[in-house]
Amino acid sequence: HDVPADTRPPLNDHSLWSHMKMTSALATCIYLECERVGRLIGKEPDIYEFALIGGDADGIKAYINRSLSLPDLRGGSSMIKEATEKATEPIRVRLGPDCVIFAGGGSFLAIAPSFMADELASEAERSFEEATDGELTITVRKVEGDGAYVRDHFGDMWRKLQLEVRKAKIARAPRLPEAEVREGKVLCDVCRMRPGVEEPALARTLPYDMSPRRERLCEACLRRRARGKVEGRPIKLDELEDEAGYIAIIKADADDVGRVFSG
Numbered sequence: 001h002d003v004p005a006d007t008r009p010p011l012n013d014h015s016l017w018s019h020m021k022m023t024s025a026l027a028t029c030i031y032l033e034c035e036r037v038g039r040l041i042g043k044e045p046d047i048y049e050f051a052l053i054g055g056d057a058d059g060i061k062a063y064i065n066r067s068l069s070l071p072d073l074r075g076g077s078s079m080i081k082e083a084t085e086k087a088t089e090p091i092r093v094r095l096g097p098d099c100v101i102f103a104g105g106g107s108f109l110a111i112a113p114s115f116m117a118d119e120l121a122s123e124a125e126r127s128f129e130e131a132t133d134g135e136l137t138i139t140v141r142k143v144e145g146d147g148a149y150v151r152d153h154f155g156d157m158w159r160k161l162q163l164e165v166r167k168a169k170i171a172r173a174p175r176l177p178e179a180e181v182r183e184g185k186v187l188c189d190v191c192r193m194r195p196g197v198e199e200p201a202l203a204r205t206l207p208y209d210m211s212p213r214r215e216r217l218c219e220a221c222l223r224r225r226a227r228g229k230v231e232g233r234p235i236k237l238d239e240l241e242d243e244a245g246y247i248a249i250i251k252a253d254a255d256d257v258g259r260v261f262s263g
Helices: 016-037 060-064 070-095 114-131 147-171 219-227 257-261
Strands: 049-058 100-104 107-113 137-146
Touching: 016 049, 016 070, 016 100, 016 107, 016 114, 049 070, 049 114, 049 147, 060 070, 070 100, 070 107, 070 114, 070 137, 070 219, 107 114, 114 137, 137 147
Parallel strands: none
Antiparallel strands: 049 107, 049 137, 100 107
């Protein structure tokens, strides 16, 4: 009854494993607080201070749609996935994996001792931006409460955290890379922000090249494109076509994700 889950049917909105994970996360926070002060503060979890830390990437849609090249789309998606893991890495390393409640798609939620929350939030922001070569930022915020409040109002804390993140995202526009315009240099054909160099000769999507020249890409966009290669080369369209020579383009986007997460 001390954690925000009930494993008894038909009330089991969490699996037993999730219930144990939350128990482990809260116990970790209590242990670290006791270690910090050098003694056991108390036996009841209610008196300890906890923090929920949440983050959400800024401008993902604009970043993904910056280039409609297939390798760039795959590379951008892969980079966001890896950057989300990197953002939670300081929390997983210092607190353990149980303290990361979820992470994926540019968003994460974690629980930590209150005294470590600000430092972990800053490390999460820095790790995310480093993993995206500074092309994407992430908004990270925290809410705090004692054990009694966490036990009885976990959903309210989560909802408040979502509102704090949303307000912060509205208050600041996504930071775009500054243009590096240099005399005599041609800008990158994808981001149009930095000088580009001619892309190395690679296997083309089509067996012939109708473009007047190879694309010129900056280092960041070259790395993104390289991530989208399959075994070092793009997938050719004729590898996907059916017997009649047709392929299909399918796009999907989840509905009401925020409403589902907020319960």
